[in-house]
Amino acid sequence: MPDLLLEFFSEEIPARMQAKAAEDLRKLITDKLVAAGLVYEGARSLVTPRRLALAVQGIPARQPDIKDERKGPKVGAPEQAIAGFLRAAGLASIDQAKVQADKKGDFYVAVIDKPGRAAIEVIAEIVPDVAKNFPWPKAMRWGASSATPGSLSWVRPLHSIVATFGPETEDPEIVRFEVGGIASGDTTRGHRFLSPGAIKVRRLEDYLDKLEKAKVVADPARRADIILTEAKTLAFAQGFELVEDAGLLAEVAGLVEWPVVLMGSFDESFLKIPGEVIRATIRNNQKCFVVKKPDASLANRFILTANTEASDSGAAIVAGNERVIRARLSDAKFFYETDLKIKLEDRLPKFSQIVFHEKLGTQAQRIERIERLAAELAPLVGADVEKTKRAARLAKTDLLTEVVGEFPEVQGLMGKYYALAQGENASVAAAIEEHYKPVGPNDGVPSDPVSVAVALADKIDTLVGFWAIDEKPTGSKDPYALRRAALGVIRILLDNKLRLRLSKLVAKHYGVMAGLVPAIHALSSAKKDVDARDKHGHDGGVSSDLLAFFADRLKVQLRDHGARHDLVDAVFALEGQDDLLLIVRRVEALGKFLETDDGKNLLAGVKRASNILGIEEKKDGRAFAGAPDASLYAQDEERALATAVATAKAEASAAVAKEDFAAAMSAMAKLRPPVDAFFDKVKVNADDKAVRENRLKLLAEIREATRAVADFSRIEG
Amino acid sequence: MEPTRSFQGLILALQRFWADRGCVVLQPYDMEVGAGTFHPATTLRSLGPKPWKAAYVQPSRRPKDGRYGENPNRLQHYYQFQVILKPSPPDIQDLYLQSLKAIGIDTGLHDVRFVEDDWESPTLGAWGLGWECWCDGMEVSQFTYFQQVAGFECAPVSGELTYGLERLAMYVQGVDRVYDLNFNGREGDEKVSYGDVFLQAEKEYSRHNFEHADTDMLFAQFKMAEAACGKYLDAGWDKTSNARKHLMALPAYDQCIKASHVFNLLDARGVISVTERQSYILRVRELAKACGEAWLATEGGSGS
Structure with a gap:
């Protein structure tokens, strides 16, 4: 079967755009080939600074023939409708149409034979179309033709196009077309200086070979x-x-x-x-x-x-x-x-002239906030408060140095060098570098407590700030890298096994922010008044919303490490879960428990209880909450279950209080036999209304008891 | 005059080369500008349909780049050699490479490359795509296909070549310090170096630009230039004819150039804050746009 060779020869294509252009060309051309019924065997794109090329092997010489059926009017329809149908379908008379029947009666169907076209003709239409709409990140016009609207755009001026098509055994034909005044052909050029002459090319192997001789490595x-x-x-x-x-x-x-x-x-x-x-x-x-x-x-x-x-x-x-x-x-x-020559602290005054974000104040204000938050965090993460404050204050100062101005990628690192040079404590210097970490998923997490405190403060300040002015990430847009910041907080806490009540911290920092930056313009003035009065309280839902964002990021993080996202949901659904380390421990214990038979069966039992409750609560239009009445128990299984629920609840709560989640799960496991026995022997929907209600309340108790460890209704399976 | 032996030889070689290719060889614009692009022979002539080919040296002033004569490469006043070809000819890259040959850069010996560099001038409301041209790792020219100037689409597109003359001369003369460049090509007592010509000026202007430039006067000058530009533009619209015609685009544009340079001086003095900076740039751009619009309604800009 024939092969296609394409080459767009232009002036120098920016290096950063080449790989994507090669892939785009391959995909756009081959997708269109397939859409035109030309299923190919293989495709390979190539790119150099001056050429974008594609070879497609094994394209059928012709499109397959297809039969197109076109539904027409009913038999006996008015003359006009029939005539219109014949015209549209290209039939000479109605005898050429078939008659088919459906529920409404007989109607005409035109069967149009569409013979496949020669592939080379189809390609001659596809390629110009792709060229004219090529998705360059930035394209341009050039030359005399650019005086005319709609002239061709390409990444840089396009000089020639090679397009050959033919089977391996013969000389290929030129696929004839024109784009932007350039006619396709079969000649290209070699290296700009070493072999600038024209080269006639036939197919891929020949192309690669001749280019190599002309001092061009196309791959x-x-x-x-x-x-x-x-x-x-x-x-x-x-x-x-x-x-x-x-x-x-x-x-x-x-x-x-x-x-x-x-x-x-x-x-x-x-x-x-x-x-x-x-x-x-x-x-x-x-x-x-x-x-x-x-x-x-x-x-x-x-x-x-x-x-x-x-x-x-x-x-x-x-x-x-x-x-x-x-x-x-x-x-x-x-x-x-x-x-x-300039001490880092002497650079600080300049920050008051530099705006961090128009709604979040100056860099100086931001540094002040980070310093305060870092100092608050320091005792919680085992860091020395004075060193932490010093590190937080100096952490951003290298942004004003000449070297970082020239090479932004060495920010932090230069700060460390300059700090060491001026005799700062080693932890302080290290924190200046490490407070940006982790930068990406493969970047290390700081472990020195001073670094940890400043790194957390930097990230939490960013998150709370942008949440406060409602600049949250949406879809693929995350211009302030807030997802990365949240993930950074998560990794720092988990890797260092640090306990932290995030919601309290966030709420307080939000209050500080509102106080320090009365210019959080996005907040309504009423809301700002409330914040000023009660710095720990109202934050317009910012802390709960931000916490949900952390939960989402944690899910992504745990899923990447093989944990089930529904278990994270099941734990987050409980009240007041804002300590990421505890959440993870709980999720781990829950995951292990659910792998045991006890766990699986208990989950099934709890789900069954929830389902029944759901149905009956809907039926009665009321909830069955409150303690069951022991005097209404009619069967031993009821009494056994009631006792077991009480015990499990007490034991699990005690274990949870000691943060021993494995023990809490074991306590839950004891629920399984009585739950199984209950469903086995007891008819929940008893004829006696009072007994029925009591039994439903008992089911509600099961659900309630398990909430000591997780919201089982969120668990899948 | 050997282009590899003297600074002026290099300039003469480039002028001759482009003169031979049909360019109008102009002299520098007689106002302070930050780059050769500001010359109306580039900014304004790149607008409208009329073909245009010009080459000229343009002294360029970048007040902030002054280093009191102490840096071997940075100057607050330097020369650009500017070529503008409208429409951009299909062989413009080859022409450029031939021009390098004309000044003694042999591509059989040197590694010449076109490295992506998109050009944008916020003050001129202009942008284009192109490259910086490297010779053995050194940027020796800027190569731009203008797409938009003064906020207007270029139709047709012009090709702009800007040679950094001092750098290029340092390269071909094999000199590491700009002040050591041989200016006149003579040796011994008769030799005049770049430093002989410009070192004192670099020192004096650095003092001026960073320490003494009269900011009150400059703020006032900015306002005056801005106001004058608007006044000339208003006055220039031809009220006697029904066709949209402008009769004073060039004098108005001079005031835009003036405002731009005054802004650069104020910026070097450090008296413009980050937020103000943006608004000054926008103000100059508004002038540039209005001048471009006016130019397009002149004989030179309309092709009529």
């Missing part, structure tokens, strides 16, 4: 592989090791068609600058890799990837890059040394 994965291998080899040859960097590697592979890896060096004296700053400088500005010595410290070398084979084997290229890197490192060194 981005192979370019990345070449760069990585050569970079490692170059470093190794000099007794160093490459500092790998997957993001940089992908970017660099997107900047070259013919990777040539070279090594350069810089003056040893620059190694006095923190390694992260050297790396950021070399990486961000120059797209070069750094290498390390056997002792893991940086070496005074860098690895660059050129896009050409120079006639002097790269000597001039290396020399040029060395000069640029020298200038960049001089800047970085200057920034670093300038920063060291």
Whole structure:
């Protein structure tokens, strides 16, 4: 079966857009092929800075023939209706239509044979359509044609299009079409400098082969592989090791068609600058890799990837890059040394001029809030209050340093270096770096109590603040990374096994916020008055809503670790659950319990009790609450159950009070035999009204008793 | 004049190259601007349907970038070489590469690359897509396809090339400190360096920009330029004709340029807060937009 080869040859495509463009092209073209009845065998897209290509193998030469049935008017319908139907269906006379019957009688059906079209014709329609609507993140117009409205948009000017189609054994045909004044063809070009001539291409293997000869590696994965291998080899040859960097590697592979890896060096004296700053400088500005010595410290070398084979084997290229890197490192060194001259605390006054968020006040106000909250948290997490306050106060100061201004990704880290340089306590310095943590799901969680206190305060302040002004995440939109902040709080608490009553803390901080920032404009003035009077109380539902958000995040977190989300719901449904560590312990105990036979049967029993209650309560239009009357028990099973419920309730509550959830579950387990026996022997809907009511109340008691450990009605299964 | 031996040789080589490609070689605009793009030969001429090709050197003032002559790369006054080609020709990348060759950069020896860099000028209400052009890891030019200027879609699109002349000269001369550049190409007693020409100016203007520029006067000048721009724009609409015609877009635009530079000076003096900054930028943009609108109603902008 024939293969399709497509190539859009343009001016340099931004590296960051290449991978997605390749995938978009593959998906858009193949989806349309399939929709047109052209089911293909395989597809592979390729991308370089100057070309976006796609090869689709095994496309049928023709679309399948299809029969289309079109329902017409009733037999005996007016002349006009029949004529209209014939016209629409393309029939010459009504004899060509079939007659079919349905409930309403006989009607005409036109059977239209749609012969499949040649695939090449279909492709000639699909490709221009895809090109005209290609989802580039940012597209542009160019040249004389851009004077006309509706001219083609592409990521950068498009120069030529290859589109060939044909079976393996023959010379392929050109799929003829035109996009933005460019006619499709079968020629492309090689490397801009090394082989700029035109190349005629036929199909994928031929394309790859000819491009390679023309100094173009079309496959981005192979370019990345070449760069990585050569970079490692170059470093190794000099007794160093490459500092790998997957993001940089992908970017660099997107900047070259013919990777040539070279090594350069810089003056040893620059190694006095923190390694992260050297790396950021070399990486961000120059797209070069750094290498390390056997002792893991940086070496005074860098690895660059050129896009050409120079006639002097790269000597001039290396020399040029060395000069640029020298200038960049001089800047970085200057920034670093300038920063060291100013003490971190001396930077604080400037924060009062910097707005954190227009509704949440200045950075200075935010720092003040974090400091207060961190100090409140410190004793709860075992941190020294004075160190915590100091760390909280200095935590953001490096944002005003030159180095962080230049390289935002070293925020926190630079703060730590500057703090150590000015003789701060080690915990204080560490907390400046670690209070941002955990940044992502794979990032470590701080464990030093000072870091923990400041990290929690930073995140809780963010969450409460944005909740207060109603800027919560919605759908995929989370511009302030609030989900990450909540997950950070969860991980810090769980990993460090910390107990914390979140709702109290949140409510209080909300009160502080309303006091410190009377400018929480989003709050109605009435609400603000209430907040000012009662800082622990009314918060417009903020703390309960935020707690529900924590519950959601916790569910996601636990689900990722294999726990059932319904168990989290079952625990959260209980009153006053705001201690995440306890919730998790409870969920774990519940999960284990439900894996036992006792657990499963008890769950079944409780569900049965709830169902019956539900039905009867609906029937009677009333709830069966309150203690059952012991004198109305008619059977031993009733009495046994009543006793068991009382015992289980007492034992479970006592165990829960001691936070021994396993024991609480064991207490619940004892309920199982009497519950089973009760359902076995006792007719709940007794004829005697009083007895019936009493039995229903007893069922309600079962439900009530189990609430000591979880809301069983929320558990699935 | 060897382009690799002298700063002026480099400028002359670029002028000759682009003159040979049909560009009008203009002289710098006679006002203080932050970049060559502000020259009406770029900003205004990139609007409207008329073809236009021009090349010129533009002294550019960035008051905040002053370093009292102490930084080897940063200057508060430097030169840009600006090329504007409207509509952007299909071989514009090749033309650019040929121009590098003309100033002594051999692509057989050097690694020249086009690295994504989208350009936006909030004050001009302009944006475009393109690249920064790298030579052996050094950014030597900006390459932009204007999509919008003064808030108006460019139809057709212009291609803009901006060469950072000092950097380029440092590169081809193999010099690490801008002040060490050979300016006139002579050696010995006759040699004049970039420092001989500009070092004193860098020191003096750094003092001025950061410490002494009269902010009361500048605030007043900003208001005056803003008001004058509006006044000239109002007065420029031709009331004698029914067609929408403007007769004074260029003088009005001068006041927009003025306001922009005064704002840059105030910014360097640190007297504009973060929130105010945004509103000043918006005020200049409003002027730029109104000037663009006026220009489109002139003979130069309408193609009529």
